[in-house]
Amino acid sequence: MKKIITFFTSILTVFGIFFAFNSSINTVVAADDDPMVTLGTSLTSSQRDGTITKLTNPLNGANYNTITITGTELVKYLNPSGSNFNTNSGVWSSAMIQKTNNGSGINVKILPYNGKNNITTITANQYKNAALTAGIADANIYVTSAVPIDGSGALAGVYAAYAKNGEALNQQQVNAAQDEMNTLSDINEQNSGKDGYSDAQLNNAVAGAKAEMAKIGDNVSNSQIADIINNQITINNLGDVINNNQKQQIINILINVRDSGALKNSNFKEQAQKLGTQIKASAQNIFNKLNTAENRNFIQKIWDAIVNFFQNLVQTISNWF
Template identity: 75%
Template sequence: MKKNIQPLLGSLAILAAITFTFFNFKTQAVHAETWQQPTVTLGTTLTTDQKQGTINTLTKDLDNSNYQTITVNGDTLVKYLNPSGSNFTSNSSVWSSAAVEKTSSGSGINVHILPYNGKNNITTITADQYKNAALTAGVSDANIYVTSAVPIDGSGALAGVYAAFDQNGSDLSQKQINAAQNEMSTLSDINQDNKGKDGYSDAQLNNAIAGAKSDMAKAGHNISVGQITTIVNNQLEKNNIQNIINNNQKQQIINILVQIRDSGALNSSNFKQQAQKLSNNIVDSAKGVFNKLNTQENRNFIQKIWDAIVNFFQNLF
């Protein structure tokens, strides 16, 4: 009798394993990205004319002439933004809108803030801040276009980006979205505090953050606060803003990077590649700023001494 039971138990175990694998595969398939065409997110408060004007603005640069639309309303803001500390309600107005176009693997995150009738109405969030927030939230390989028919901070557009990825099966982590929102708020405040200071730009700050994320990803998800602090110091110096960002602001940056670590973002094998790609993207889009960092007057003291020594011996021989 025991001899007959053992093969039966073995068969049941195999059947159970096959069944688990099948259902697990189906569960994963449900969350697989299903992008067929770009997604345009429209603020619910737009008038009929503003809605058409927004569509015209957002779709003019899309590679695909076909697109789907979704409406971003107060409930969308509550769902994605309130868990990070915002205070939106179902009745909140939404004007800022976005178009999201998925691109080939490894192309990175590109953000373009488009003028509406010749005017940039996104008053607070910069293109580089959108890029960094999208990266932290788990977005990858996408062209994102943002505009607004009226002057507004641009939060609605970012909520629309999150909704567009969820609509297309990405299943973004709310922990990462929370970290992204706090990051964007922190960087926006730091940028406003330092705006107009000689030797400072939003591009340098955001490049330092993107570089820090890349360095953190190389170190792994068990990276310590001390290691993050060292990375921040190195990146601020690399971007020549170590004497502009004060200690309080630096601590805020460390805090948001710790939150990004704790959100699970570093567990993604794609995060490091996207972070490095984002850093390259920021540098390429602000070459005038970063070229100045390589000029003689902005080199560090040791480099200047070494150059002097090299020049001395070259002249001597």
């Protein structure tokens, strides 16, 4: 009897060890899915604390991990697309990446630090489009900086965060994303303050073009991309703002998107469509104005006139009887 008890005690001990080990594995996996906070290496101690507080506030006390972004990450992720950082370059802009499973797409929010938006160059829409091209899907990304800065460090942090979790993004797509963001930032700056232009329109046109390209597939030709861009520029009422040089730049970055292999991702089209919906929702006042009769494109006005003519003609003939 004593031997039987000892035998069962041993079995229970083995099962206890197994479940404890299995539980520890599950805990590690869960931790890997925790949001990641990327912190610029140049932040002072107080700035670091303030940045963590600002970025993690949306988590409402949930767990998160941290990673420090240095000049090394800037060189690795940003220099291949033409930037000239070095390993001693300062990094202040920071980010928090929270994966979602609700199919909401890529959401980006730039958070003010001490009441001021210190991201001076990159817009939320530009971050979204770059993240899409880089291969990111269904994630909330929060960005802030303790000092005025362009915001490149935050995006490098996003790329590094995925690599840290064992989900390194395709470097060709990252390069294409950086080229895209730099180009769109330049075009946005060139057209800033012009009547009939907004960053939302430009980025919606690019997101719409990506969705159309994805419908065709990764064999979409250069001429098809050019046609798609021309159509999206018209749809977003940018025909009188975007000049031919800027239009060619946009075509070139989308050719790079195709060549990077981004279109091979089965989720790309869906994410691009969601991005367009988000951009419109966040700038509803702008897009509502674009949909007024005064701002419809010329072809639409002609079509409306034709339809109205025949409707009136039918009504006139009906009145004769």
